[in-house]
Amino acid sequence: MGLMHVFEIIGTVAFAISGAMVGISKEMDLFGTIFLAITTAVGGGVFRDLIIGITPPTAFVNPYFCVISIVSALIVFIFYNKLNKLNNIIQISDAIGLGAFTAIGCNVAINHNFTGTFIIVSLGLFTGVGGGILRDVFAQEIPFVFTKEIYAVASILGAITLIYARKIFDGYTASYICFFTTFIIRVLSIKCGLHLPKVRSEKEKSKFTL
Amino acid sequence: MGLMHVFEIIGTVAFAISGAMVGISKEMDLFGTIFLAITTAVGGGVFRDLIIGITPPTAFVNPYFCVISIVSALIVFIFYNKLNKLNNIIQISDAIGLGAFTAIGCNVAINHNFTGTFIIVSLGLFTGVGGGILRDVFAQEIPFVFTKEIYAVASILGAITLIYARKIFDGYTASYICFFTTFIIRVLSIKCGLHLPKVRSEKEKSKFTL
Amino acid sequence: MGLMHVFEIIGTVAFAISGAMVGISKEMDLFGTIFLAITTAVGGGVFRDLIIGITPPTAFVNPYFCVISIVSALIVFIFYNKLNKLNNIIQISDAIGLGAFTAIGCNVAINHNFTGTFIIVSLGLFTGVGGGILRDVFAQEIPFVFTKEIYAVASILGAITLIYARKIFDGYTASYICFFTTFIIRVLSIKCGLHLPKVRSEKEKSKFTL
Incomplete structure (x- = not known):
């Protein structure tokens, strides 16, 4: 899975950068930013592994991607004030x-021999968006993925595509079809400003309480 | 466990509705609301399963209750502005x-052959209140269950009742005694406006910092 | 491990007190404060146990430290307005x-036969700071450990020291070296007001959004 591995590294760097930038914008210190x-x-992969009983999660056994994240965070920490210009590259990554x-x-x-559509899609989704949800919880923001643009839906559609693609193609090809489906939907949603529907409240926003 | 299954479905619908209403009130989109x-x-059941090593948690293997939740969320999403009138029904559910x-x-x-009172009560409590805690964390609110009314305590008392009831009755009967104990305490606390004690600060609210 | 057990109890009391004080300052009720x-x-130990597959986590099987926490919380609840004077003792504890x-x-x-530096340090760190992170997430604060003073770094340095000390000394001695390293770095950072670096933004604090 050569090319996919490259994509995974690019994604790790991009996710780490977004985490570091949110951390800095919330006035976290060096440790908080790296964490x-x-x-x-x-984080998404750790949650996925816990869900299916892989203990310790891969990220702890093989800290390869943690090291990539630390280096990425350090670079952001040093060059923070120059990174705004790279917004486009970060979004694509x-x-x-x-x-x-x-x-x-x-x-x-x-x-791991799971065959149900629901669990396969769930694990794909958690791996894709779980880390971002944790980032926003720690940064005291309502998770981005719950409020804006087509993000989780791109992941869900990609995962469903993978399941169907495997009925026609080999697993290797199906993975790339999943990757490109997710990627293209996500990029299109940014470029075209696509959002999921929201409810417009009739009255002033009345906060629901139990 | 026929009737209990009906109660479980009613509870799932009610919990899903509360999640969806909080999501909408926080301006989440369709995905965020459903999630x-x-x-x-x-969420409470997933956490309970992880605690005792059931991987993957039941909710992922059998998405039955997830489907109920999705349908409930969609109905809330469509009829949001008419649901305030149902506040009473939602609270009872x-x-x-x-x-x-x-x-x-x-x-x-x-x-799963756990016999300690502490772990049995804990797992009953987590199953009862865990989902609501996660809902509030994602919605950027201090968990409701930590601040208002008799909610967790109803669950704890119900769980303790179950343990003692099993010494006299069969497990089936004990489950219903637990159910009704929890239900009645919870409803009474709403009707009578019962709250747990809080500390009144002598001075102005001074925020504690380490 | 006699003395370490005493330290563990002191630490449990101190952590429980900090949790209870944050809960009260956030107007939580008795249940919320105890929780x-x-x-x-x-919480840190529970997360550590889940990471390495100890289910149920020790804290649920043996509620000894939970009972200590409950008693500590009750004392804080009753004597809250007199505890500010004890700030120094609480910090040292x-x-x-x-x-x-x-x-x-x-x-x-x-x-549990893990030998990698990364996982050993991670589990030491999670056990040390995980509970405080959960406390702050539930209290709707950006985790203290991400923003202020030398806290996590003391834990990380202590853990690294333990790994190296074990190459020279027995495990018992190495544990105490780890303990004192962490303790001294932490106390020095309070006394000397040491902080990790933060990024100073050139412009007004511009919030990063994906």
Whole structure:
């Protein structure tokens, strides 16, 4: 899985960068920034592994992607004030990560002999968006993925595509179809400003309480 | 467990509705709203299963309750502005869910041969209130269960009742005693406006910092 | 491990007190206050156990430290308005807890035959700071450990020291070296007001969004 591995690294760097930038914008210190970068990059995979009983999760056994995250965070920490210009590159890299992580999450499920559509899609989704959710919880924000643009839906559609593609193609090809489906939907949603529907409240926003 | 299954479904619907309503009130989009509904409905059970090593958690293997949650969320999404009138029904259904989930959580613990009071009560409690805690964390609110009314305490008392009831009755009967204990305490606390004590600060609210 | 056990109890009390005080300052009720105390005291250990597949986590099987946490929370609840004077004692106890929990977390990893530096340090760190992170997430604060002073770094340095000390000394001695390293770094950072670096933004604090 040569090319997919490259995508995974690009995605890890992009996720780590987004974690580090959120950390810095929330006035976290060097440790907080690095921790948030690691959490964003590997948090989804850790959650996925716990769900299916892989203990310790891969990220702890093989800290390869944690090291990538730490280096990425350090670079962001040093060059923070110059990174705004790279916003486009970061968004594209993030979309690459979303696609690669989704494909990898689905494959982990399949390699562990799970056959249900629901669990395969769930594990693809968690791997893709779990780290970002944790990032936002730690940064005291409502998770981005719950409020804006087509993000999780790109991951879900990519995962469903993978399941169907495997009925026609080999697993290797299906992974790339999943990757490109997720990636393209995500990039299109950014370029075209696509959003999922929201409810418009009739009255002033009345907060629901139990 | 025929009737308890009905209670479980009612509870799932009520929990999913509360998740969806919180999501919408926080301006989440369709995905966020559905995700929060699922989290509220099955999150406690997922956490309970992870605690005792059931991987993958039941909710992922059998997405039955997730589907119920999704349908509930969609209905809330469409009819949001008419649901305020149903506040009473939602509160009663939520109390039914709290009772059913508590009884189920305790039974899962007992069926896995745990005998300690602490772990049985903990698993009943987590199943009952865990989803709501996750809902509030994702919605950027201090968990409701930590601040208002008799909610967790109803679940704890129900769970303790179950343990003692099993010494006299069969497991089936004990489950219903647990259910009704939790349900009645919860409903009474709403009707009578009962709250747990809080500390009144002498000075102005001084925020504690380490 | 006689003395370390004493340190563990002191640390549990200190962590529970910090959880209870944060809970009260956030206007949580008695249940919320106790729950936050328990979470702060045992949450890190629970997460550590889940990571390495110890299910159910020790804290659920043996509720010894939960009981200590509950008693500590009750005392805080009753004497809250008199505790501000004890701030110094609480800080020192907290540092004792950080040291003891770090050493214990590393030893759990080693006793489960993990040999990698990364996972040993991670488990020491999670045991030391995980409860405090959960406390702050539930209290709707950006985790303290991400923003202020030398806290996590003390734990990390202590854990690294333990790994190297074990190459020279027995495990018992190495645990104490880890404990004192963590403790002293933490106390020095409080006394000297040491902080990790943060990024100073050139422009006004511009919030990063994906």
